[in-house]
Amino acid sequence: MVTNKIKMNCILCNSSDVKVLEEIEPSILKEIYEQKGIKVKQFFTSKDLNLCECGSCQLLYFTPPAVGDGAFYGELQQKINGYYLKEKEDFVMAARHINSGESVLEIGCGEGNFTNYITTDNYVGLEFNEDAIAIAQKKGLNVINQSIEDFAKQNPEKYDVACYFQVLEHVPEPSQFITESLKCLKKGGKLIFAVPSEDTFLRFGVNLFLNAPPHHITRWRDAVFTEMQKSFPIKLKAVIHEKLHRIHHVFYLQCTIYESLRKILGIPFKNFVRNDDKSYSLFKISFLLSKILSPVYFLFKKDAIGQSVIVVYEKE
Ligand SMILES: [Zn+2]
Incomplete structure (x- = not known):
């Protein structure tokens, strides 16, 4: 195990107590993706890729962040079986924490499928994928192409719920992303998100390319969710693990x-x-x-x- 300290501060809590857990050759990831018919070399601009661990908040993250673009995600949908299979259980579990009629902001909402699980007249979804927006709008959903930064400026303290499903782990600056989403919430409002858990079998896997850049930038242990209360004005209410799918x-x-x-x-x-x-x-x-x-x-x-x-x- 590599334990040298690196200079960059944690991308979630800004602590300088960060160490490198593993030095990864980006060429390994490029080769794995190429075998799937997906080109990713354009995202790896540095010859280094480190998996880091924050000693303070316990987040794991890759640096420098190599972030996939819209075309990359389009290819994943086409070429990786069951890519979008994962969200249904998240929706069911999250919906239990949303009361009928509460106003809901969903960031990275895709086609707006979460709305099938909640009862509200006040829903807005943010999404960058134009095809997904078109599908959502056809269903009569209020889904717009806007960044959370711009949306938060225009909609401060307006929503009862801010949520994102399988989004946070793709974001290169999670601290800013969470801060902006909290700006849209009323005091006492609920922040609900789903991420892949690092406290389950995933952490034992080898060459799990989807759990690394340019797909995932961060990995989330349960300990991080407790520590986050020190960095953001939030109180932890629940951590719920889904049951293993067949x-x-x-x-x-x-x-x-x-x-x-x-x-x-x-x-x-x-x-x-x-x-x-x-x-x-x-x-x-x-x-x-x-x-x-x-x-x-x-x-x-x-x-x-x-x-x-x-x-x-x-x-x-
Ligand atoms: Zn940290």
């Missing part, structure tokens, strides 16, 4: 088996390795084992948690 049974078990075998064999953990690395071979063997074992394993393992975590705060 379609992720094999993936979950693969990561879990890999983590056990890796420890037994004394192989140090690395997030990204080349195909000829022994940890990648072990990860593939773990896949075969998990295919065989998962039907039996999940007869007994009923409490496995899934990828997503929902967090609810109240604005002070």
Whole structure:
């Protein structure tokens, strides 16, 4: 494990207590994406990519941030099976925290599917993807192409709820993003967001390219949600992990088996390795084992948690 301190302050809490957990070769990520038919080299302008850990707020983040554009996300939708599968459970869990009639701002709302889960006459969605906006508007939804920064200037303290689902982990400046979204909330209003959890099986995976730039910039442990109360005027109300989806049974078990075998064999953990690395071979063997074992394993393992975590705060 690399533990050298780096100079840049944490992108969430601004602490200088930041260390590098792993130095990643961007070329590994470029090669993985190329195998999927997606070009990403234009996003990696630096030859370095570090996975950092903040010793203060516990956030994990990649620096320098390499951020994908609209065309990149369009390709993911076309070329990665089930890319948009993940949000349904988030919507169900979040909707339980929104009362009928409350005004709702959703940032990065896509086609506005969350509105199917809530009852309100006062909804606005912000979205950059013009195709998604057109679909949402056809459904009669108030969805506009505007940044949260511009929207917050015009709509201070106006909403009961500000929410974003699977958005925050893509944002290179999460501190600013959260601050701007809080500006739109009334005092006592609710901030609700969903991110992939770093406290689940995902953290044991090898070459999980979607959990790194240019897709994800940050990784969120539950500890971060508590620490965030020190950096923002918010009070933590709930942290809810989704249950593991059936379609992720094999993936979950693969990561879990890999983590056990890796420890037994004394192989140090690395997030990204080349195909000829022994940890990648072990990860593939773990896949075969998990295919065989998962039907039996999940007869007994009923409490496995899934990828997503929902967090609810109240604005002070
Ligand atoms: Zn921090």
